Each structure stands twice: as structure tokens, then as C-alpha cells.
Amino acid sequence: MIKTLLENIMNGIDVRQNLSQLRQEIKETNPKSELLELIGEDDKFIDGIKDLLNSEDAKTRKNAALLMGDLGIEDFCASLFNAYQAEVQMFVKSAYLTALKSFNYFDYLPDFKNRLMELTEIDLTIENKKHVEEEMRALTELIVDMEGIVAHKFGGFNEAYDCILLTNRLHTNVTEAQLSEISGCDARCFNAGVEVKTNNLYNILPIRTYSELLFTIRGMKNCEMDAIPAALTISKSDLLTVLKKAHSGTTPFYFRVEIKSKMPLDKKSIFAKKFSSELERLSNRELLNSPSNYEFEIRMIENKLGTFNVLLKFNTIKDERFSYRIESISSSIKPVNAALLVALAKDYMIDNARVLDPFCGVGTMLIERQKVVKANTSYGIDILGKAIDKAKINTEAAGQIIHYINRDFFDFTHEYVFDEIFTNMPSAIGRTTEEDIYELYKKFFDTAKNFLTQDGTIIMYSHNRNYVNQLASENRFTIIKEIEIMDKEETFLFVIR
Incomplete structure (x- = not known):
């Protein structure tokens, strides 16, 4: 198909239509590679495409220019600029400029700036307004893209x-x-x-x-x-x-x-x-x-x-505000949401606390807490190694000290207990099912009591309100506060003791 279209164009057969169809075909990578390979085999194809810029048919010139831009062969650049300068049909001129975006047109910037000044002084009419504005827009984009x-x-x-x-x-x-x-x-x-x-x-x-x-x-x-x-x-x-x-x-x-x-x-x-x-x-x-x-x-x-x-x-x-958040993963909480959770829960947090996040991800929850209520020491645990690596980068950028450990929370041990668990609980995404999440909550509430002081607090952001209400009480925890955060997502902040 690509070869046939190219040969038809070179032989003058339905040139305008074949140019348009060829441009449609090469929007995909493989046909474009095939066309570039064909053109590279014989200089006559490059010269033949250049010659189309001299066609008596304005739409053929326009389609040829756009095709040259699609292909991005550097040898086309000067021909496009010269054709742009010579073009008398206003509706075609912006096509050359669109095509020139694919090339290094730095040497032509003075000409583009002069042309832009000329266009600002043209009296706009019903007939020319659309085409003048298109050309001005294209010129401005070229200048800004090159110079910033x-x-x-x-x-x-x-x-x-x-x-x-x-x-x-x-x-x-x-x-x-x-x-x-x-x-x-x-x-x-x-x-x-x-x-x-x-x-x-x-x-x-x-x-x-x-x-x-x-x-x-x-x-x-x-x-x-x-x-x-x-x-x-x-x-x-x-x-x-x-x-x-x-x-x-x-x-x-x-x-x-x-x-x-x-x-x-x-x-x-x-x-x-x-x-x-x-x-x-x-x-x-x-x-x-x-x-x-x-x-x-x-x-x-x-x-x-x-x-x-x-x-x-x-x-x-x-x-x-959140410039420290250099790294993230797909499940990361947005820093502004973590900041809201801290603002809502700060009255239940204590200064100089020992804080644990058992599902810390890239560290956002612990970092945001530390910015509002200073902890004595903070630990972040996550089973995902790349999350821990990213958390370390973010924490350094925040100018904080948080101890991160790449481990499954349920295999974690520590020599002393914590005053607070502050965490964004995992939810059912990807291959993780609701059944998996229920089991995780079940194990969490069974395990969490081993890591908390007698009057320790769990501050938890959750997508699974029912699991929290059921399993907290089954494990002799009391929900002190329940706050809806997002109604569409059905997420809640819990304060539990």
C-alpha cells in the first residue's frame, strides 16, 4: 500500500488524494518506517516530493508540505522555507510553518519575526481574517518553541x-x-x-x-x-x-x-x-x-x-509546598490529601511521639505529619522495595529524618513500641482483590496491638469503612473519631484506640 501510494504520487496519479491517504497511513509507526526506507533508497523520491511544492494545485502544495513535516527528513527544511516565502495562497502558508516544526529552523527566525510584524499591520477582512490568524499563531508557536x-x-x-x-x-x-x-x-x-x-x-x-x-x-x-x-x-x-x-x-x-x-x-x-x-x-x-x-x-x-x-x-x-515529593508510585496518596488528614487528626497526635507507618509507600503521610506535629522518631515500613527507595529520596528532599525498612509489616519486629500508627491503608487495585484486602485488615488489627503503647493511637485513612468498623471492635479497639473524606470514593479517616 505505501509503495503503491508513493509511486502513484511520483507518476502524477491523483496526487492530492494519494498524498492525503499517504499521510493517514503513516500515522502508525510501521508504515512510516516503510516509507522512510523507500525514500532513502532513491534520491528521486526526495526530489519528487520537493517538486510537489511547485504544483499549480494549492491543496497539493499544502498536503506535500505537511507530508514533509511528518517525515522530518532534514533535506526538506530549506525547500519548505523557500516555498513558504513564495506562497501566494494565504490558506496554504500555515501548512509550511506546521511542517517546519519538525526541523531546525533557527536560521529562519529573523524572517519569521519580520513576517509576524507584517501580519500585525494587515487590515483584517472577512476573507482574510481566519488565514492571517492561523499564520500568526503558527509563527508565534515556532518562535516561542525555539526561543522560549x-x-x-x-x-x-x-x-x-x-x-x-x-x-x-x-x-x-x-x-x-x-x-x-x-x-x-x-x-x-x-x-x-x-x-x-x-x-x-x-x-x-x-x-x-x-x-x-x-x-x-x-x-x-x-x-x-x-x-x-x-x-x-x-x-x-x-x-x-x-x-x-x-x-x-x-x-x-x-x-x-x-x-x-x-x-x-x-x-x-x-x-x-x-x-x-x-x-x-x-x-x-x-x-x-x-x-x-x-x-x-x-x-x-x-x-x-x-x-x-x-x-x-x-x-x-x-x-x-510539596516540592519534596520528587518520587511517587501509582498508589501514592496526593500530598494535599495527606496534609488534610494531618489537619483533621492533629488534635489526636502528640508531640515527640514515636510514630509508625506500616504501609508507608513513598513516605508522604509521615512527611506531612512531621511538618505539623513533630515526632520523636518515625518509622516507615513497606513490602515494596522501590517504594522505600523513593521514600528515602522524598524524605531527604523534605529535610527530615525517617527510618525506612523494606519488609512486610507482618514480619516486622521492633525493640520498643510506638505511640501512634499513622497510615494510608492499602486498597483493592491491580491484582489485589477485596478478599486480599479483608485478610490484610484482619491481620493488621490483630498485629497492631503488639506495636502500640497501652494508650497508643491508630490514625488510619481507609477505603474500607465496613472492615474497620467490624475488625476494630473484634480486636477490642474503640473508634474515637470517624470522618468522611471523599464521598464518591467512600474514603474515611479513623482515629482508633
């Missing part, structure tokens, strides 16, 4: 902001309580987190129980689900004023768009492109769309009224 962006430094920690801290939906009050202790914060809970008016951002950032920090900007809290009016709303808002006030340096600022909507995926993509191009134009390119290399995110969330709620996320604000 001059990132702005955030310095607006003492400016006034309206923020949203996304949190666990069942425990928004935990973060609200932490905010109430910070001066310059007016906070109130809502269904997904906490809304905050503040001029003390610097002291909010270290709070460990929120998953994301977002901002609402005056004039763009809502917008229509229509790309052009949406861009107009945001261009007229305080967005640029806020960006310039909070950052050192000059424009442009680079953004990406995130759409959370029931809109089909293809419609989202069309909306994002149209919205971004229009916002670039309306902002006089002080705001530039760069999906893979950006400084802030415009997040659009469909609401019940059929419009978008609009939030901003600054990538220029570094979140270093």
Missing part, C-alpha cells in the same frame, strides 16, 4: 486580590479556619473551596490543604460561551492591569485556555483557537496564546446559566 519566553517575575504579594482556594469539598472549613488566622484575609466557604479577599497573598501560599489557588478578575468573572464576545469581555476587564501591576517586566504575557464544558472536544478546540486569536488582536498582542509555554491560564467553566465562569491561574506564582 521571557518569563515575568511575580512580585504582587501585597496587592489586593479576590482568590479562590479549591479544597476537599467536604472540608472547606479546614482551610477557612487556617485563613482566619491570617491578617488581611476575608474568607468564606463555598461548595468547591474558599473564596478569599486578601492583600496578604504571601502568607496564604504556604497553607497545605488547598489543591489550587485561582483568581477572579474584575470585569471577567463571567463571559458568553461565544468566542468573539468572550474575548471582548476579557480584553475590557482589569486583566492586563492586574498582570502588569503584579509582575516586573514588559509585555507580552503568554497564556493558555482551559475549557471545562459539556462542549464536544472539536468544538472546544475551535472555540479556544478563535477566542485566543481574537484576544491577541484586541490586546494589541500584549497577550499571546502559547499552549505549551505559558505564564497564566484562563480557565473557563460552564455554569448552569449557559455561560462561563472565568478564573485565572498564575504559573508565575511558584507552588513549592
